[in-house]
Amino acid sequence: MKEAVVLLSGGIDSVTTMAIARAEGYAVYALSFNYGQRHAIEIEKARHMARVLGAKKHLVLDIDLKAIGGSALTAMIDVPKGRGSDEMSRAIPITYVPARNTIFLSCALAWAEVLGVFDIFIGVNALDYSGYPDCRPEYIAAFEHMANLALKAAVEGAGKIIIHAPLLSLTKAEIIRRGIDLGVDYSLTHSCYDPGFDGKACGRCDSCLLRLKGFREAGACDPIPYGTV
Amino acid sequence: MKEAVVLLSGGIDSVTTMAIARAEGYAVYALSFNYGQRHAIEIEKARHMARVLGAKKHLVLDIDLKAIGGSALTAMIDVPKGRGSDEMSRAIPITYVPARNTIFLSCALAWAEVLGVFDIFIGVNALDYSGYPDCRPEYIAAFEHMANLALKAAVEGAGKIIIHAPLLSLTKAEIIRRGIDLGVDYSLTHSCYDPGFDGKACGRCDSCLLRLKGFREAGACDPIPYGTV
Numbered sequence: 083m084k085e086a087v088v089l090l091s092g093g094i095d096s097v098t099t100m101a102i103a104r105a106e107g108y109a110v111y112a113l114s115f116n117y118g119q120r121h122a123i124e125i126e127k128a129r130h131m132a133r134v135l136g137a138k139k140h141l142v143l144d145i146d147l148k149a150i151g152g153s154a155l156t157a158m159i160d161v162p163k164g165r166g167s168d169e170m171s172r173a174i175p176i177t178y179v180p181a182r183n184t185i186f187l188s189c190a191l192a193w194a195e196v197l198g199v200f201d202i203f204i205g206v207n208a209l210d211y212s213g214y215p216d217c218r219p220e221y222i223a224a225f226e227h228m229a230n231l232a233l234k235a236a237v238e239g240a241g242k243i244i245i246h247a248p249l250l251s252l253t254k255a256e257i258i259r260r261g262i263d264l265g266v267d268y269s270l271t272h273s274c275y276d277p278g279f280d281g282k283a284c285g286r287c288d289s290c291l292l293r294l295k296g297f298r299e300a301g302a303c304d305p306i307p308y309g310t311v
Numbered sequence: 312m313k314e315a316v317v318l319l320s321g322g323i324d325s326v327t328t329m330a331i332a333r334a335e336g337y338a339v340y341a342l343s344f345n346y347g348q349r350h351a352i353e354i355e356k357a358r359h360m361a362r363v364l365g366a367k368k369h370l371v372l373d374i375d376l377k378a379i380g381g382s383a384l385t386a387m388i389d390v391p392k393g394r395g396s397d398e399m400s401r402a403i404p405i406t407y408v409p410a411r412n413t414i415f416l417s418c419a420l421a422w423a424e425v426l427g428v429f430d431i432f433i434g435v436n437a438l439d440y441s442g443y444p445d446c447r448p449e450y451i452a453a454f455e456h457m458a459n460l461a462l463k464a465a466v467e468g469a470g471k472i473i474i475h476a477p478l479l480s481l482t483k484a485e486i487i488r489r490g491i492d493l494g495v496d497y498s499l500t501h502s503c504y505d506p507g508f509d510g511k512a513c514g515r516c517d518s519c520l521l522r523l524k525g526f527r528e529a530g531a532c533d534p535i536p537y538g539t540v
Contacts, residue, residue: 145374150418152425181421184461188417189379192410196381215466224460228453232413237444 092127095205118148254296269305282309321356324434347377483525498534511538
C-alpha cells in the first residue's frame with residue numbers, strides 16, 4: 083500500500099487534504115504540531131479527525147515557536163477582526179507565523195525519512211491563502227527541490243520526495259465541495275484563530291471569514307457553532 | 312551594526328563559525344536546540360560559548376526530535392566506535408539525524424524574520440562531513456533559494472536571506488587553525504556523540520575521531536579531557 087505523511091492541523095484545508103490522500107489510496111501518517119498556538123484546540127480536532135479518517139499513526143510534535151514569537155497566533159498580539167477580503171489580500175497579516183510551513187514540512191521530511199515514505203501532503207492553497215508567502219506554488223517547488231538534496235534516502239537513490247499540495251489552485255468553496263463529495267464531516271474541524279473559552283469560533287477573524295465565505299459560495303451550511311459576538 | 316543568526320551547537324565547527332561571524336563584524340543571535348540528543352551536554356557548552364564569544368542573545372529551542380527517532384543520536388541505538396576514515400566516508404552513518412540541518416535552518420529562518428535579520432551562519436563542512444547529505448554546497452544553495460520564497464520579509468523586498476557556510480570547503484585541520492588564529496578556546500567545546508556519565512568524550516566515535524585527527528593535522532593539541540576507554 084502507498085504511504086504518505088500528511089500535515090494535519092484540524093482545519094478545513096488539512097482535513098480535506100487528508101481525505102484526498104486517503105481517497106487516492108494512501109495509508110496516512112498524520113503529523114500535527116503543538117507549537118504554542120493560541121488556538122491549541124485544533125490539536126484535539128486533529129486527533130479526532132486522524133481517527134475518523136483512519137490514520138495509520140498520528141504524531142503530535144512539540145516545538146516551542148512561542149519562544150521565537152513574531153505572530154499574533156503565538157504571541158499576545160490581538161488577532162485582527164472583521165476585515166474585508168480586499169483588506170485581507172493586500173498585505174501579509176500578523177497572524178502569519180514566520181517560516182511555519184517550512185518548519186512543519188522540515189519535520190514531515192524527517193518523519194518521512196524514518197518511515198521510508200517519500201510522499202508528503204500539505205493543505206496549502208494559493209487563492210484564498212490570506213497573503214502567506216509560504217502557500218505559493220513556487221515555494222512548494224523550491225522546498226521539494228531542497229528536500230531531495232537534504233535526505234539520505236533521496237541522495238542514496240531510494241526514492242524522490244514529492245510534496246503534494248492538492249488544494250493549491252482551489253478556492254475555499256471548491257475545497258469544501260471536494261470535501262463534502264468525499265464525505266468529510268466538517269463539524270469536527272476547527273479554523274478560528276481566536277476561539278472563546280468555550281472553544282467556539284469567533285466568526286470575525288480572517289480564518290473564520292474565509293471559512294464562512296467558502297461555505298456560502300459552496301452553497302453549503304457551516305456545521306460548527308459560532309460564539310455570540 | 313550588522314546582525315546575524317548563528318546556529319551554535321557547542322562543537323568545534325559551530326563555535327568556529329560564530330567566531331568568524333564576530334570577526335566579520337556581526338552582532339550574533341545564537342540559536343541552539345534541545346532536541347533529545349544523547350549528548351545534551353553540548354547545550355551547556357553552547358551556553359558557555361555564547362557568553363564567551365559575546366552573543367547578543369542566546370535562544371535554546373525545544374523540539375522533540377526523539378519522537379521522530381531514526382538516529383543513533385536520539386534513539387537507543389549504539390553509536391559506532393573505532394571506525395577508520397575510509398569506513399566513515401563510505402556510507403551515511405546511523406548518527407545522521409533525519410533532516411536535522413533543514414529543521415535547524417528553518418527555525419533560524421523564523422527567528423531571523425522576527426528579528427529583521429537576513430544573515431544566517433551554519434557551520435557545515437563538505438570535506439570532513441562524515442557522510443551527511445545536508446552538509447553539501449548544493450543543499451545550502453537550495454535551502455537559501457527556498458528561504459527567499461518562504462519569508463514575508465524576503466517576498467516583500469525588505470532584504471534577501473543569505474546562508475553563510477564559511478567552513479564549507481575547509482578540512483577539520485583548517486577549521487581548527489582558523490579558530491586558533493581567532494583566539495577560540497576549544498577547551499570549552501564538545502564534539503563527542505556518546506560522552507560518559509562524567510561528561511568526558513569517548514575518543515572513539517566518528518565525531519571524536521574526526522576531531523582528534525583535525526587537531527593532529529593542525530599541529531595542535533586537543534585541550535579537552537577524554538575518558539579512559
